[in-house]
Amino acid sequence: MKRKENARVCGINELAPGIFSLWLESSMAAEAKPGCFVGVYPKNGAHVLMRPISICDVNAQKTQLRLVFRAAGEGTKEISGLRVGEEVALLGVLGNGYDTQAMQGKKLLLLGGGIGIPPMLLLAKELSDAGISCNAVLGYADRNDFLRDEFDNVCRTYVATMDGSLGTKGTVIDALNENMLMADICCACGPMPMLKAVKGFAADCGMKAYLSLEERMACGVGACLGCVTKTAHPDPHTHVNNTRICVEGPVFDASEVLL
């Protein structure tokens, strides 16, 4: 059940310049699925909207959830300044998440670009726990990587950097080609140019693809219709091929969304 409630900070550290890892003690951890997100509210009342942040990980007891995010604006900068023991208000659990049940017996490829990498970690862990074989390709701007070791612990991991300082020089697609990686299903989260490229790549090689989309959001629960994406078929809310990323997504079958 969706709710707004306080969570207690149990760990916070900077993984790479501007990229923070925040562990929160929250009952929402028990409901967290890979691909789902929570809304984090800045304390400063000048910021009225929650910051939608994907769930990166959950502890073994399912009592804590982890958010890895970029401190990009004032709101996320404030959140990056939280200290252990402090409380922060969350709205969650939001979004549909990945359906890992449907991935049984398939070969998976997980693609993460920049701040799209964190949600792929929980997905990699769930797939690994379910005995589903997967490879991950992580794309960074430069050598300031993050979460790489943790992916290495659960799956075979490849890296691409735009400046060539680590792994393949170029995008995650370049790394796919260089390493001749193929799969039945690929799951991707990252900037829009990457998602467009993944959609095209998957279509060309007949691979099923799921994309985790991002958009500016207000309510996070499907009421305001702020965060829509164009779809191939009529959407369930308005029937105008404009579906809500916060409710029907953020994870979509790539063939269903027009990017």
Add this chain to the structure above:
Amino acid sequence: MNLKVNIAGVELKNPVMSASGTFGSGHEYSELTDINRLGAVVTKGVAFEPWEGNPTPRVTEVYGGMLNAIGLQNPGVDVFIERDIPFLRKFDTRIIVNVCGHTVEEYCKVVERLNGQDVDAYEINLSCPNVKQGALAFGQDPKVLEETTAAIKKVAAKPIIIKLSPNVTSIRDMALAAEAGGADAISLINTLIGMKIDIERRRFVLANKTGGFSGPAIKPVALRMVYEAAHAVKLPVIGMGGIACAEDAIEFLLAGASAVAVGTMNFADPRTMEHVAEGIEAYLKRHGLEDVRELIGAADA
């Protein structure tokens, strides 16, 4: 103690309702807040046909509030009747349908379609700043506003509440025009037209370039306009604009509003409306008042 107020013959159990467009048709927030505790649900705008709305980005935060340019995406009146009215009727609250259109005929068609339905009143959106054709065009010229109001009033079998835009020179003239056209009540303010530019990308943040500015930052402007409108007309006024807590709501009542709506702050806390209703009751107790209606317009008494 009495918390009931009467808006054009519609009795509300308390003076707190949702502002159109921030609460869907209640369904999305039903897990997060108790709809039974609201005086009314004012729905998101309902047109005759489905509307696609604007391109994204449609929303962005600004200091003390947000901008939106949703463009009234909605499934149209038929889906609203089949899906949303039966859902809302499960709750002990009033249903006020926000009606939008591109032309006077479209507004009238929606109202005619809803006349036989189990809803309590219509709020006529003559003030959406984000739709190219219609909406705000009806709300910025007093003569057009009066004629549009009169045309809708003629076909409406339930009370009509005219929602006014703050993007006008004289809110007083617009309130008077709504009254002259036969409105049963007025509600204000709709959003103020605003803008935000991303200086790194050197581009407008919203695809629509401009958007409706709402949230706590607009409250002083909204309060002043509600005061001016309430003093210009004899109609009941529903006041809104940046209400975040009971104290804000009480200011609007004291300025002359008979009821209040909470919009953007539903996003900050889905239980804001419950807290506002509880807080008004606590305020009455604290001041030894028996009836919330004693507050209406009392700042000037």
